[in-house]
Amino acid sequence: MVESLSKMPRRIAILGVGLIGGSFALALRQAVPDVFIVGYDRDEVNLAAARQLGVIDRGTAALAQAVQEADLILMAVPVGQMPLLFEQMRPHLNPAAVITDVGSTKVTLVEMARAHLGEAITRFVPGHPIAGAELSGVRAAHPDLFRERTVVLTPLAETSSMSYEWVCRCWESCGAKVEQQTVERHDEIFGIVSHLPHLLSFSLVHDIAVRDDAATLFRHAAGGFRDFTRIAGSNAEMWRDISLANRTVLMAELTRYQDQLTQLSQWLEERDGAALEEFFKRARDARRRWQEER
């Protein structure tokens, strides 16, 4: 069936019309002027806004309606809501529909997809655009959000190459650079460079917030604290879902990180200034190099 796919999608279903879903819609609209985009969202007000902004052509809170004629389905809801969507949309899928998502964890999601998608798994191309975060909601959507950004695709053994190529082409038409990784490697990388720092940042703020003298402590927090804890202002439900979905990697990384803190404590105990300086220097040099290379 995938053989009948045209070069670009004609009818897209965006499940979850927020910053990412909305920006994908706007970018695709520029690449395929006559595309028809249906938005699915549980929030009717949000759907009305998306229609008004020209992000989608039609909005619906009925999943079956959204997906039944779509040749491309982009799942842009929080990771925790995806399993239910897989299950509910399966009976209504167009037999040629290619499915992709934008979730920031992949291993657990793929397990769910395998459990619920049946033969449609061959047309599922898991994805993760590395963009967004500062703003959210469809009003912040922008056709250039993905320009020069990386989109990681993690095709499965079952994924047909035509489905993969198709999703690849869609992201490239948004201006993104596509990179391929395995599902496991994806979760490991983002567990380390993104999920772990979020947990660490939440933990510092929590550690202060629960104290009797929290108000005094917060009053003395300055610029370093502000930057370190910016990500602790993130959505709690979303980070609950990400943490659970990537729990194996996170448990291992938390242990590894704690071992480092134990090492630091030991050097403090022993007043080992040389070891501390060497540790800080290595981090500082790596951080500065990273900044320069961006």
Place this chain on the structure above:
Amino acid sequence: MVESLSKMPRRIAILGVGLIGGSFALALRQAVPDVFIVGYDRDEVNLAAARQLGVIDRGTAALAQAVQEADLILMAVPVGQMPLLFEQMRPHLNPAAVITDVGSTKVTLVEMARAHLGEAITRFVPGHPIAGAELSGVRAAHPDLFRERTVVLTPLAETSSMSYEWVCRCWESCGAKVEQQTVERHDEIFGIVSHLPHLLSFSLVHDIAVRDDAATLFRHAAGGFRDFTRIAGSNAEMWRDISLANRTVLMAELTRYQDQLTQLSQWLEERDGAALEEFFKRARDARRRWQEER
């Protein structure tokens, strides 16, 4: 002797002419137009720049020369260099000279001051302006750096009230708000809201930098990582000194923080989404409130 102090200093010695020392000099110059400012620095090029920028009237690499006629001495060198300065300047002090500093740790510094300053300890007013950090060096110095910023002063039992009032007035003339704390409470507060996050940020970057696949990991790091690790680009020697000077607080805080990470790991192990969400929510709410109240 302090009884003879005029309302504001006439002759100031700035030991360490960088961002903080230089900005103090520029601000005092606006408040006391005929003040004479001598800068002491081991770096002759830096002294020449400070003279050229009008930050200081005279520069010297000889400590005795810098302090002998000063009625106010501001110590703005890294914390690790202060003990030696106390020792070396003591024989050359003007008997009425009031001494203050800008170090970000106080307990260890005060021990050193007590050991080396002799009777001049009655004119020592430990201080800590909460400003700076983003930039460094005398070229970044600015007379408004301390405007609306807090300066914490931690007078000792020995500190004469006139010395305290005098230093207080100087900082207020820079536009700062002065707050009084005990030496121990100061180190506890800043150990928690500043020193601990620095150690945590250095640790995350180090944790990644030592891996075989560091280049791949860094390549996928994005905005959250950038903010979380900005402070890991800080000066390694300075943070070695601060860590050692505040080691007792930091060891206790690292243990407390690790206990939280152990709790997070356990919730991940048990797949306790409700507990994770509650934890993230409390942190998120506190972080958002902090941001709004600034």
